[in-house]
Amino acid sequence: MIFSVEYVFFLIIIGIFVGISSGLLGVGGGFLMVPLQLFLLSSIGVSPDLALRISLGTSLAIIIPTALVGVHTHYAELKQILKPGIFIGIFGMIGGILGGLSSVHIHASILEAILGIFLILIAIYMIVNKNSENQKFNIKLNWRIAGFFGLAIGFLSGLLGLGGGIFLIPVLIILLGFSMIEAIGISSIFISLSSIGGTVSYIITGAGINSFPYSIGYISLINFGVIAIFSIPFAFVGAKLAHKFPEKNLKLIFAILLIYIGIKLLGIDQFSCLLSSYHFLF
Numbered sequence: 360m361i362f363s364v365e366y367v368f369f370l371i372i373i374g375i376f377v378g379i380s381s382g383l384l385g386v387g388g389g390f391l392m393v394p395l396q397l398f399l400l401s402s403i404g405v406s407p408d409l410a411l412r413i414s415l416g417t418s419l420a421i422i423i424p425t426a427l428v429g430v431h432t433h434y435a436e437l438k439q440i441l442k443p444g445i446f447i448g449i450f451g452m453i454g455g456i457l458g459g460l461s462s463v464h465i466h467a468s469i470l471e472a473i474l475g476i477f478l479i480l481i482a483i484y485m486i487v488n489k490n491s492e493n494q495k496f497n498i499k500l501n502w503r504i505a506g507f508f509g510l511a512i513g514f515l516s517g518l519l520g521l522g523g524g525i526f527l528i529p530v531l532i533i534l535l536g537f538s539m540i541e542a543i544g545i546s547s548i549f550i551s552l553s554s555i556g557g558t559v560s561y562i563i564t565g566a567g568i569n570s571f572p573y574s575i576g577y578i579s580l581i582n583f584g585v586i587a588i589f590s591i592p593f594a595f596v597g598a599k600l601a602h603k604f605p606e607k608n609l610k611l612i613f614a615i616l617l618i619y620i621g622i623k624l625l626g627i628d629q630f631s632c633l634l635s636s637y638h639f640l641f
Contacts, residue, residue: 362403367585369399374589377421381590382429382597383604384613385528385543387422387550388590389415389521390620396582405571413569416561416577417586419459419517419554425590426551432598433544440541443500444548447509451523451553454513459560461518474515474526475624481529482617485610498534509549516550517557524550525620528613539606539613547598 373395377388393414400410434441498504508530516523524546531542558578565576573580601609 362581366399366403369395370582370585371589374586375593377586378425378428378590378593378595379597379600380616381422381425381547381550382432382594382599383543383601384524384597384609384616385429385433385546385550385601386524386616387418387426387516387521387554389418389422389516389519390525390616390623392418392421392586393519393521394623396579400571409569409571412561412565412577413571413574413579413582415519416459416558416565417579417582418521419455419557419561420578420583421586421590422554423551423558424587425594426547426554428591428594429547429598430544430551432595433540433547433601436602437541437544440544440548443505443537444545445552446500446502446505447512447527447545448549448552450506450509451513451516451549452556454510454515455517455523455553455556455558456513456560457510457556458514458517458519459557460564461514472625474519475621475626478525478617478621478624481533482614482621484533485529485614485617488610498536500535504535509553512549513553513556516553517560523553525617529617532610539609540601543601543609 373392376391380386380391381388396414396417397410400413401407405413430444508527512523512526512530515521515526527546527549528539528542531537531545532539537545562576562578565574565578569577571579604612
C-alpha cells in the first residue's frame with residue numbers, strides 16, 4: 360500500500376493540533392486523532408471496522424509520548440501534581456486495559472450518547488462558574504477515590520480511544536477542588552499512564568488479525584511515527600502557553616472543547632461534513 364503525500368500531510372496537521380491541545384489543556388487529543396484517522400484510513404480503502412480499531416489503538420499509542428512532554432513541563436512549575444497524578448494514573452492504566460479489551464465486545468453508541476449529554480452539561484457548569492476560584496465540592500483524594508475515578512475514566516479511555524483527560528479534568532476541578540492549571544498537570548500524568556494500558560490491549564487484540572501494513576496489533580506505525588514527530592514538540596509549546604493563560608480563559612477554552620466533543624459523541628457533529636470535501640480537493 361502506497362501512502363500519498365496528501366495522506367502524510369493530513370497526519371502532520373493532526374500532530375500539530377494534538378500536541379498543542381495536549382500540552383495546553385491536559386487532554387490526549389484522541390477527540391481529533393480518532394475521527395481524522397478514521398476518515399483518512401477509510402479514504403484509502405480500509406474497511407470501516409478495521410479503520411476504527413486502528414484509529415483507536417494508534418491514538419492511544421501517540422498520546423503516551425505526547426502527554427509525557429506535557430508532564431515534564433508542568434512538573435517544572437507544579438511539583439505537587441506528581442503524587443495525585445501517579446495515584447490516579449495507576450488505576451487508570453488498569454482501567455485502560457479493561458476498556459481496550461472490552462471495546463471488541465461492547466457497542467459504544469449508547470454510552471457515547473450518555474457521555475455526550477454529560478460533557479455538555481459539565482461545559483455549561485464550567486462556563487457559568489469560570490470566574491469562581493473556590494469550587495462547591497472538595498472531596499479529599501485518597502486511594503478509594505483515586506481507585507474509583509481512575510478505573511472508571513481509564514475504562515472510558517480504553518473503550519473510546521481517548522486519553523481520559525476530557526473526563527478527569529472536570530472531576531479534579533469540580534469534585535476534588537484543584538485549580539485548572541493543577542488539573543491540567545495531573546491529567547497529563549494520568550493520560551500518559553492510562554493510555555499505556557489501552558495501547559497494550561489494542562496490541563494484544565490486533566495481533567494476527569490486523570492486515571494493515573506496517574502495524575503492531577492495531578497500532579499503525581506510519582500514523583504513529585508521523586503524528587508523534589509533530590505532536591511531541593508542539594505539546595511542549597502548548598504546556599508553556601498553559602502557564603501564561605489566565606485560569607478563567609483556560610476554563611472557557613476547555614468548556615468549548617467539552618461541548619464540541621459532546622456534540623460529536625451525540626452523533627450530530629457537522630465537522631465530518633467538512634472533512635468529506637477532502638475527496639473533492641484531492
